[in-house]
Amino acid sequence: TGSLDRAAAANVADLLFELHAAEGTVLVAATHSLELAARFSRRFELVEGRCVEPSAA
Numbered sequence: 001t002g003s004l005d006r007a008a009a010a011n012v013a014d015l016l017f018e019l020h021a022a023e024g025t026v027l028v029a030a031t032h033s034l035e036l037a038a039r040f041s042r043r044f045e046l047v048e049g050r051c052v053e054p055s056a057a
Helices: 006-023
Strands: 045-047 050-052
Touching: none
Parallel strands: none
Antiparallel strands: 045 050
């Protein structure tokens, strides 16, 4: 969604989350958007090349 305007990006994210809920699937995203990341129940960050949970960052 990086090349989309904010409204279009939000619409795409909404659709993905709706599909996730309806189908019971796993939803994984890589993003620089803190707003989008906040919508996930679990997050990880890259710190010095390692994948860590934010509380451990």
